[in-house]
Amino acid sequence: MVKRLTGDHEFKAAVSRRTLLQAGAGLAGGMMIPGFSMPVYAADHPPIGTYPAGSSGNTIYIGAAVPRTGSYAVQGEDELKGMELAVEHLNAGHDLVKKMSPKSKKGVLGKEVKLVVADSAAKPNQAVQAQQRFITENKVVLMTGSTSSAVAVALNKLAQREKVLYVAGISGSNDTTGKDCVRYGFRQNFFGQTAAAAIGPVLVKAFGKNKKAAYLTPDYTYGHTVTKSMQDFLATAGWTTVTNQVSPLGAPDYSSYLLNVANSGAEVLINVNWGHDAVLSIQQAKQFGIFDKMKLAVPYQIPFLAREVGGGLLADVYCATDYWWTVEDKYPLAKMFNEAFSKKYGYQPEWGAQNGYVSFVHWARMVEETGSFYPPDIIKTWEKGEKIPSLLGDVYYRPQDHQCVRPVIIVKGKKAADMKNKEDFYDVVEIIPGDGLMQKPDAFGCNLGDYT
Amino acid sequence: MINWGNFISQMFNGLVLGALLALISSGLTIIYGTLGVLNLAHGAMFMLGGYAGYVAYTYTDSFIVAIIFGSLFVMVVGLVMELVIIRHFYNRPDEDQLLVTFGIGMCMVELVRLTFGSLSLTVPAPKALAGITSLGFMFYPTYRLALVGIIAAALLALFLVLYKTRIGMIVRAGIEDSVMVASLGINVYRVFMVVFGIGAMAAGFAGIVNAPVVSLTPDMGDAILVQTFVVVVIGGVGSFPGAIIGGLIAGEIISITSMINPGYAYVMLFAAMTLVLVLRPHGLMGSQSRG
Numbered sequence: 001m002v003k004r005l006t007g008d009h010e011f012k013a014a015v016s017r018r019t020l021l022q023a024g025a026g027l028a029g030g031m032m033i034p035g036f037s038m039p040v041y042a043a044d045h046p047p048i049g050t051y052p053a054g055s056s057g058n059t060i061y062i063g064a065a066v067p068r069t070g071s072y073a074v075q076g077e078d079e080l081k082g083m084e085l086a087v088e089h090l091n092a093g094h095d096l097v098k099k100m101s102p103k104s105k106k107g108v109l110g111k112e113v114k115l116v117v118a119d120s121a122a123k124p125n126q127a128v129q130a131q132q133r134f135i136t137e138n139k140v141v142l143m144t145g146s147t148s149s150a151v152a153v154a155l156n157k158l159a160q161r162e163k164v165l166y167v168a169g170i171s172g173s174n175d176t177t178g179k180d181c182v183r184y185g186f187r188q189n190f191f192g193q194t195a196a197a198a199i200g201p202v203l204v205k206a207f208g209k210n211k212k213a214a215y216l217t218p219d220y221t222y223g224h225t226v227t228k229s230m231q232d233f234l235a236t237a238g239w240t241t242v243t244n245q246v247s248p249l250g251a252p253d254y255s256s257y258l259l260n261v262a263n264s265g266a267e268v269l270i271n272v273n274w275g276h277d278a279v280l281s282i283q284q285a286k287q288f289g290i291f292d293k294m295k296l297a298v299p300y301q302i303p304f305l306a307r308e309v310g311g312g313l314l315a316d317v318y319c320a321t322d323y324w325w326t327v328e329d330k331y332p333l334a335k336m337f338n339e340a341f342s343k344k345y346g347y348q349p350e351w352g353a354q355n356g357y358v359s360f361v362h363w364a365r366m367v368e369e370t371g372s373f374y375p376p377d378i379i380k381t382w383e384k385g386e387k388i389p390s391l392l393g394d395v396y397y398r399p400q401d402h403q404c405v406r407p408v409i410i411v412k413g414k415k416a417a418d419m420k421n422k423e424d425f426y427d428v429v430e431i432i433p434g435d436g437l438m439q440k441p442d443a444f445g446c447n448l449g450d451y452t
Numbered sequence: 453m454i455n456w457g458n459f460i461s462q463m464f465n466g467l468v469l470g471a472l473l474a475l476i477s478s479g480l481t482i483i484y485g486t487l488g489v490l491n492l493a494h495g496a497m498f499m500l501g502g503y504a505g506y507v508a509y510t511y512t513d514s515f516i517v518a519i520i521f522g523s524l525f526v527m528v529v530g531l532v533m534e535l536v537i538i539r540h541f542y543n544r545p546d547e548d549q550l551l552v553t554f555g556i557g558m559c560m561v562e563l564v565r566l567t568f569g570s571l572s573l574t575v576p577a578p579k580a581l582a583g584i585t586s587l588g589f590m591f592y593p594t595y596r597l598a599l600v601g602i603i604a605a606a607l608l609a610l611f612l613v614l615y616k617t618r619i620g621m622i623v624r625a626g627i628e629d630s631v632m633v634a635s636l637g638i639n640v641y642r643v644f645m646v647v648f649g650i651g652a653m654a655a656g657f658a659g660i661v662n663a664p665v666v667s668l669t670p671d672m673g674d675a676i677l678v679q680t681f682v683v684v685v686i687g688g689v690g691s692f693p694g695a696i697i698g699g700l701i702a703g704e705i706i707s708i709t710s711m712i713n714p715g716y717a718y719v720m721l722f723a724a725m726t727l728v729l730v731l732r733p734h735g736l737m738g739s740q741s742r743g
Contacts, residue, residue: 069561069671073570219715246715252675253666255465255596256710256717262591263458276669279572283667287593289584308572308667 045374048452049163054139055373060111062087062360063134065120065127065145065155066169071250072122072147072275075303075352079147079169080117081345082353086360087115089340096336100358100389101365108364109373116140122147122249122275124154131155135162141373142167142363147275147352148249149173149222152187159184160449165375167359170352172274172300174225177403178444183379183451186397188359188390188404189322189351192222193444194437195299196229198408199320202429203234203297206318207268210238214266214294216257216273216281219246222300226272230299242266247273247281254281258288268295279308286313303350306413306425314413314425321409322351324426327392334391348423358390362397362404376451395434400441402448405434454711461590462707468596470703471603472662476676477683477695478610479654485627485690486647489538489549493557494680495673497652501526501659502668503564506575515578519660526656527649534648539641557673565670577664595664602661607696610654614692623647627690628739682725688738697736 045051054060064083067076089097090113093106107113116138118130127145134140143159143166146152152171159166160182168176168187172195177187190198213234217223223246231241243264245257258281261269269290273281278298282305285291291313298305298314301321306314325348328335337357341349349357365388367373370381383399395406411426419425480494491497505522509515533556541549576582577595585594614620622643626633634640659673666672679702687698702721709720728735 068570069565070674071669071671073565073669073671074572077570244714245710248718250675252672252679253469255469256462256707257714259461259465259590259707260458260711260714263455263461276572276667280667283574284665287584287596287665289591289593304571310574 045372045377046452049375050135050139050141051163051374054141055109055111058111059114060108060373061134061138061140062113062115062142062144063131063138063140064115064117064169065130065143065151066117067122067147068119070121070123070275071277074308075170075275075350076120076122076145076147078303078350079145079352079356081341082349082356083115083144083360085341085344085353086357087113089357090360090364094340096333096340097361097364099333099336100361101368103368104364108367109371113364120145120147120151122151124148124150127151128154128158131158132162135164140164142360144356144359145169146171148220149176149225150220152176152185153180153221156180156182156185163375163452165363165378167363169359170355171222172226173221174229174439174444175221177401178225178446180221181401181403181446181448183402183448184375186359186363186382186402186404188362188406189355190300190320190406190408191403192226192229192300193439194408194434195226195320196233197437198430198432199297199299199318199410200230200233200237202318202410203268204237204239207295210240211267212242212265213239213268213270214242214261214264215244216254216261216269216271217244217246218273218277219248222274223272226300227270230270230272239268247277249277251277251280254284255288257281258285258290261285262288262290262293266294268297270297270299272299274300274302276308278302278305282309282313286311301351301411303352307423312416315415317413318429319411319413319426321411322406323349323354323391324351324409324411324428325349326424326426326428327409327431330431331392333389337391354391362388362390379451392431398438398441400448401444401446403438405438407431407434408437457589458711459708461592462711463704464587464590464592466704466707467700468600468703469706470700471600471607472658472699473679473683473702474696474699475603475606476655476658477680477687477699478607478692479651479658480680481684481687481690481695482614482623482627482654482692483648483651484684485692486623486630487538487542487644488630489541489553490546491648491651492550492553492677493533493560494553494651494655495675495677496557496560497526497530497655497673498659498662498676499564499668499670499673500529500560501656502575502663502666502672503568503573503659504656505660505663506573506668509575515575515664518575518663519657522660523653523657526659527653529656530652531645531649533652534645538648539644542644557677561670561673568668568670570670572667572669574667575660575663593665599661599665603658606654606657606661610650611692613650619643619646679721682721685725685735686728688732688735691735691737691739694735694737 120127146169149171152168166185174192217227298319301319387394410430501522504525505518508521509518581595683698687694710717
């Protein structure tokens with residue numbers, strides 16, 4: 001609290017002073033050298049956001065605000081690694097980049113890409129503050145990061161206000177490309193609606209109709225929308241909700257919630273908690289003997305969940321996910337990605353890393369296709385909705401809500417004895433194409449807003 | 453989910469939660485009461501106890517050794533911290549004390565993250581205490597049941613030290629009026645160091661005995677620290693019995709509210725704190741002199 005108070009004030013003062021000086025210097029410079037005052041792009045496009053300042057040199061910056069502390073720290077580090085690998089590949093003109101963005105050479109439009117990173121701790125205000133600094137100091141041409149939909153929604157709003165593009169990191173809320181969607185924001189990964197539509201039929205097939213379900217729901221936009229989507233879908237098969245235990249992000253103990261679950265008479269426990277909250281709630285559910293009475297399902301899979309909970313707790317548990325590395329048997333680009341990633345970092349990438357990587361390369365593709373860094377034109381290229389390659393085959397972004405229509409993967413936890421290697425935690429049960437999973441574009445109240 | 457069975461289950465669970473909060477809070481409140489320093493690194497010390505115990509457990513496979521090592525390690529950290537840093541802040545403004553302990557806490561968390569990574573670690577419960585016990589009205593993890601006894605024993609030990617020994621008498625006198633204690637010719641600094649060590653040890657002990665219930669992460673102390681403050685405020689800042697009563701009240705509020713509406717469990721906790729602050733600004737067991 002103390003830190004934030006003083007930090008905030010000093011920060012704002014410093015920014016406004018610097019901005020003033022820069023503006024003054026620019027003005028003076030412009031008046032002295034008339035021929036130099038107009039950047040090349042400005043003839044075509046008026047300045048907007050960090051354009052053209054952010055792309056006028058030889059280097060462009062991407063700002064990432066990912067959680068490196070708190071309940072989502074582990075997942076934040078993983079997605080950051082995916083982003084770092086993408087930047088490395090973009091600058092090197094790697095083959096995998098060229099497969100997804102054929103016009104790419106080295107860099108993006110020939111400019112070297114640099115990543116600037118801040119810890120968001122999965123807190124919206126911290127993420128916004130960091131990105132605002134990146135916009136002012138680095139003139140970032142792209143923002144990213146979240147691993148909490150509360151952050152994604154906040155950065156969406158910042159992107160629209162500052163007119164700087166934003167690609168969401170891990171964000172499972174329907175709101176990110178629903179009621180809180182913006183013209184300047186795009187999301188590659190799956191979310192509540194598609195997760196529910198994908199895993200719902202699998203659960204009904206496995207456990208039957210008319211079941212009683214208990215939910216563990218984190219108390220913010222991600223939790224509420226995913227739980228709602230699951231409830232809505234499962235209701236069509238006669239499932240009822242006997243209890244919905246809402247808890248704050250980062251709760252230190254789940255015993256009181258789990259007692260309610262244990263006493264609820266539920267047959268299936270649907271755990272929407274995420275990050276370490278999911279790990280802890282599953283481990284404590286085991287301590288309370290809950291899995292003797294009911295089955296577990298995880299609609300929005302958490303990177304590292306299986307290796308963290310340990311003890312075979314995820315054996316036979318169904319999860320919906322964005323990516324699981326063993327899909328490489330089917331998708332050659334996934335294999336290329338896994339090889340490059342595991343060579344650099346020593347483990348198989350989780351889905352956050354995949355999302356970070358693909359989001360960056362998709363953005364680079366849009367910039368290359370556009371031929372400039374002028375954000376409204378890049379957005380329009382994106383909104384053509386062309387089918388473009390991803391690690392899971394061709395996908396496209398919907399022009400109406402900027403949501404990527406992409407497959408959702410259903411995995412099932414393996415028993416320790418069935419694991420072929422130490423990272424073989426899941427069987428891929430089904431890869432479900434995205435088209436049939438999506439809601440109507442206006443179903444969650446998306447209104448994208450202006451280009452300029 | 454409101455029925456008698458669940459109500460009794462939640463009451464019982466509240467007791468277990470409360471006992472743990474009471475133990476952690478007692479360390480914080482003793483330090484504040486005696487030294488006047490609000491130790492914002494207390495949550496980090498709780499975490500440190502868990503990790504130190506984890507290391508000892510990994511090498512020896514003995515939970516008893518883990519408890520002893522975890523507690524002693526954090527006590528030594530506390531003693532060194534008092535001797536090297538905190539001592540120089542007794543006469544500085546409150547804000548400086550808050551900042552320095554906050555900073556130390558951050559350093560501890562990041563050092564642990566650097567050493568062990570962010571992936572959570574688990575310490576299994578001792579074999580004899582693993583599994584589930586039927587209490588008739590519900591099934592409850594055996595280790596959590598044992599935890600009540602373990603914590604009760606620790607609180608009793610702390611009580612005996614504070615109320616039945618000479619150093620305890622000096623500490624309690626120091627809580628009431630430290631200037632008077634100093635003027636009686638007692639080396640207050642040495643007492644301060646011992647108190648800081650004991651307070652730290654309480655946090656470290658809680659950290660390791662709690663480890664089989666949770667999984668260890670570097671920032672696990674953050675959420676606990678907030679709850680601990682609430683407990684201390686409810687119970688009365690600087691009051692040892694207050695920490696116990698406050699802890700039990702907090703545990704019950706979280707548990708019982710979660711039965712009625714889980715989303716409000718923590719809201720009610722803060723509402724209770726606000727109510728106490730309005731009606732009894734010095735807490736339930738606090739007194740004016742500690743203000």
